[in-house]
Amino acid sequence: GAVVSQHPSWVICKSGTSVKIECRSLDFQATTMFWYRQFPKQSLMLMATSNEGSKATYEQGVEKDKFLINHASLTLSTLTVTSAHPEDSSFYICSASQGALDEQYFGPGTRLTVT
Amino acid sequence: AQSVTQPDIHITVSEGASLELRCNYSYGATPYLFWYVQSPGQGLQLLLKYFSGDTLVQGIKGFEAEFKRSQSSFNLRKPSVHWSDAAEYFCAVGESKVDAGNMLTFGGGTRLMVKP
Secondary structure, three states, X not given: OOOEEEEOOEEEEXXXXXXXXXXXXXXXXXXXXXXXXXOOOOOEEEEXXXXXXXXXXXXXXOOOOOEEEEEEEOOEEEXXXXXXXXXXXXXXXXXXXXXXXXXXXXXXXXXXXXX | OOEEEOOXXXXXXXXXOOEEEOOEEEOOOOOEEEEEEEOOOOOXXXXXXXXXXXXXXXXXXXXXXXXXXXXXXXXXXXXXXXXXXXXXXXXXXXXXXXXXXXXXXXXXXXXXXXXX
């Protein structure tokens, strides 16, 4: 149980285009979903937290207009990187949680390369 | 604000040897503590967690961790390392927030290499 999927697993896009990453909880309803960014050989940095039906809460320094997060249902959250630039190339990982005391279940990650 | 320190960036051990990965945290209240493992290009897999109760926690793949409040530590141990244990290990502290789930702060990670 508690499986989280991400799609796509990797994507290459041209500078200036937008790319959408999906995060799905496959066998449970996720009240809260989290989006992380991980640079090579570094730790995970929380980008934003989203609750179903509410606007996402972004961490300091994360541009909400650039990283659009939608959590329209209890099983799906999307991260859209708008007007992507090479410096946005990174490994993006989502996680999902069923509630305040529940652990986070992590997706397999999406590697984004912007050329 | 909470923080997590993993003092060792890299550790190399021989296969069959014992392992201890260090983790120190800073948190005002009783922490929720986690250890995750990440293989290259993959997401995170939970090894074990501590919420309350017995301070020695057993996890998957033969790992265990001990919560020591007096030392603000949650070190991960394994008595005999296997080559397949080579990966990146992350310690994390969780903070439960209303309407925000259990928010995690990660340490910098320790890369484990296993010599044959």
